[in-house]
Amino acid sequence: MAKKVLVSGGAGYIGSHVTVELISAGYDVVVADNMSNCDMTCFEGVKKITGKDDIPFYQIDCCDFASVNRLFTEHEIDAVIHFAAFKAVGESVAEPIKYYRNNLVSFLNILEVAKSHGGCNVLFSSSATVYGEADILPVTEQTPRLPATSPYGNTKQMCEDILRDVVKATTGSENVINGIALRYFNPIGAHPSALIGELPRGVPNNLVPFITQTAIGKRECLSIFGNDYPTEDGTCLRDYIDVVDLAKAHVAAVSRMIDGKMKNGYEVFNVGTGRPVSVYELVRAFERVNGIELNYKFVDRRPGDVVAIWAETTLANNELGWKAERTVEETLASAWAWERNLSLLQK
Numbered sequence: 001m002a003k004k005v006l007v008s009g010g011a012g013y014i015g016s017h018v019t020v021e022l023i024s025a026g027y028d029v030v031v032a033d034n035m036s037n038c039d040m041t042c043f044e045g046v047k048k049i050t051g052k053d054d055i056p057f058y059q060i061d062c063c064d065f066a067s068v069n070r071l072f073t074e075h076e077i078d079a080v081i082h083f084a085a086f087k088a089v090g091e092s093v094a095e096p097i098k099y100y101r102n103n104l105v106s107f108l109n110i111l112e113v114a115k116s117h118g119g120c121n122v123l124f125s126s127s128a129t130v131y132g133e134a135d136i137l138p139v140t141e142q143t144p145r146l147p148a149t150s151p152y153g154n155t156k157q158m159c160e161d162i163l164r165d166v167v168k169a170t171t172g173s174e175n176v177i178n179g180i181a182l183r184y185f186n187p188i189g190a191h192p193s194a195l196i197g198e199l200p201r202g203v204p205n206n207l208v209p210f211i212t213q214t215a216i217g218k219r220e221c222l223s224i225f226g227n228d229y230p231t232e233d234g235t236c237l238r239d240y241i242d243v244v245d246l247a248k249a250h251v252a253a254v255s256r257m258i259d260g261k262m263k264n265g266y267e268v269f270n271v272g273t274g275r276p277v278s279v280y281e282l283v284r285a286f287e288r289v290n291g292i293e294l295n296y297k298f299v300d301r302r303p304g305d306v307v308a309i310w311a312e313t314t315l316a317n318n319e320l321g322w323k324a325e326r327t328v329e330e331t332l333a334s335a336w337a338w339e340r341n342l343s344l345l346q347k
């Protein structure tokens with residue numbers, strides 16, 4: 001019988017791509033989402049791409065213990081991938097209580113319910129933000145985490161620690177929790193079908209949705225935050241990871257847990273390309289690949305941005321048997337195809 005994976009936050013940007021890859025790898029998937037930061041566009045897209053009309057979908061809030069408990073009662077869950085969280089860095093600074101409550105309580109509920117149902121494999125969606133402004137680049141999983149600069153970043157660190165501690169406490173018991181934290185670098189792009197992709201509400205915080213919205217005319221001009229950084233062209237360096245590649249890393253990590261291949265009960269992997277790309281390079285690549293002249297200007301630095309971060313990916317390459325495959329050009333073409341399709345879908 002196919003193994004079953006619960007994807008919390010499965011109607012969102014990364015969750016929808018992961019759902020597609022899990023299904024095409026032969027897993028059964030149960031999707032839970034409170035729809036607080038998405039609509040049904042991506043879940044409908046998932047059904048079209050996979051040709052599966054009957055993916056169980058629960059509109060529930062993981063902060064509600066009884067709802068999470070119902071999921072585990074109604075389904076024999078082999079693994080959980082937990083995406084359900086708030087993710088706007090700036091908002092988290094303004095509304096820390098909202099962020100701590102949502103991001104911590106939902107994860108605690110998942111863990112407590114999973115444990116009470118006999119244990120489970122739990123994959124937590126963490127972030128490169130846990131490294132902060134690292135001294136030595138690229139960062140490895142051993143690079144020390146630095147104090148978080150936002151409540152959002154702090155919830156990522158805290159959830160990693162909670163998972164580690166729960167794994168430790170349940171090892172050897174009848175209710176074993178195994179855990180993997182995947183630290184994403186900068187996820188961008190969309191599925192090649194252009195049926196699912198990033199769907200930011202309001203003004204995008206992240207670079208690529210801002211680029212595509214400027215290209216399509218929703219925004220007048222892209223502001224590039226700072227061109228006086230100590231980098232070759234003066235703009236920040238990031239490791240932009242294609243969202244489909246990222247989704248495949250989740251399938252590899254889930255299989256590792258379910259197939260009993262873990263070397264430790266709690267493991268951490270960087271998920272990036274290992275290649276730094278500057279903001280300016282990314283903008284120019286978008287223009288080149290899509291034949292578009294983008295309206296952009298250089299403005300002051302954005303407070304809180306690190307100069308440079310990119311991943312050492314050897315551990316994920318060797319242990320997960322996973323490697324980023326799509327080129328940044330393919331990814332930027334997919335982001336643009338998605339933006340154009342979205343304007344049709346939302347007409």
Ligand code: WQD
Pocket residue numbers: 087088089127128129185186187205206207208210222223224225226236237238279302305
């Ligand atoms: C990338 C680069 C900006 C917008 C954040 C979170 C992280 C993770 C992903 C999410 C930076 C520059 C951006 C713009 C710009 N969390 N930029 N103009 O800041 O690396 O990571 O998102 O859920 O935890 O911190 O990503 O896409 O915002 O920025 O010049 O309009 O693009 O300064 O150098 P970031 P980003």
